[in-house]
Amino acid sequence: MSREVLPTPEVLRPWIAGIGSVWVGDVPSEPFVHLPEAATKVVVRTGEHGTRSALVVGPRARASYHRGKRRASCVELRLAPGTVRPLLGIPAVDLVGRAVQLGELPAPFARQLAEVLGRLEPEEALAHLAEVLPERLAAATDPSRTELVRAGVDAMSVRTGRTPVHVGDVARELAVSERQLRNLFAEGVGLSPKHYARINRVRTVLDHAPTCSWAELAAAIGYYDQSHMTTDFRTLMGVPPRSYFTGRLPDATPCQAIRRS
Structure with missing residues (x-):
């Protein structure tokens, strides 16, 4: 591939x-x-x-x-x-x-x-x-709603030298309630702000794992510790980081047919 x-x-x-x-x-x-x-x-x-x-x-x-x-x-x-x-x-x-x-x-x-x-x-x-x-x-497009959801996505994303902030802090920064922020994410992204942030951080692990130790990577992208990173990774990827990067993957299943509306 x-x-x-x-x-x-x-x-x-x-x-x-x-x-x-x-x-x-x-x-x-x-x-x-x-x-x-x-x-x-x-x-x-x-x-x-x-x-x-x-x-x-x-x-x-x-x-x-x-x-x-x-x-x-x-x-x-x-x-x-x-x-x-x-x-x-x-x-x-x-x-x-x-x-x-x-x-x-x-x-x-x-x-x-x-x-x-x-x-x-x-x-x-x-x-x-x-x-x-x-x-x-x-x-x-409603420009104000689009601007809000994109600002929320940016705040919940990992950036160099900056880790995602908490949902409540993002809502206050954008002058909306947490419920409004969740609704904005549901419509504009499809996931809750928290789940968006989890995926963003796990994708960052996938991108940067070869460049530094697990503990250093966990700290750099805002996990409490390496154990927290491992738990999140296992939840989303099905196996812990070491297993994934050494090729010990979950059993593969046949490709699914397209689910129709």
Whole structure:
């Protein structure tokens, strides 16, 4: 399996947090890992025989391990916080743990987009999105709610030299109640602020584990101690960090069929 980060057109950056491609050749010997994911993605998948489909993959609360993928390529558009409802017509929380056909979602524009993405090559599709998305999303977005949810996401994320702050502190900083903050996250991200922060920190462990000791990493990203980090990692990844990085993974299961709306 190979992954590549693709450039995001400047005009799409308020709405698309990142674009990547994934390619899987013959059946790999190692399980295919779906990592915990706090973002919703629009995925254009090209199958073994060239069949193309457009899917929406919602936030994933925990990792899963699968076998059976072969000869498929995907272009993944990771939606920025607050983009799901304006683009797809539903709150992000309705997509948690799901993969659905883009054309089956309620927003008329989602159905139009599915048709376009299903017939255009990736480069042509990105050019089309850069042309039509900004105006449509700007008209459908509540700027104040989007600004609040993005400020909350930033505050709950790990940054160099800064660890996530507590939910109550974020709510006070944004001048909203904790309940309002949870509602903003449910609609704009799909997860609670606390679960978003857990996924963000575990993903940081995955990114930086080779660079320093477990204890140093735990302290740097805001865990109480190494034991706290290990517990969080095991909860979301199914195994503790040492097991994961030495290849002792949970049993892989067959890839699931797409769950329809």
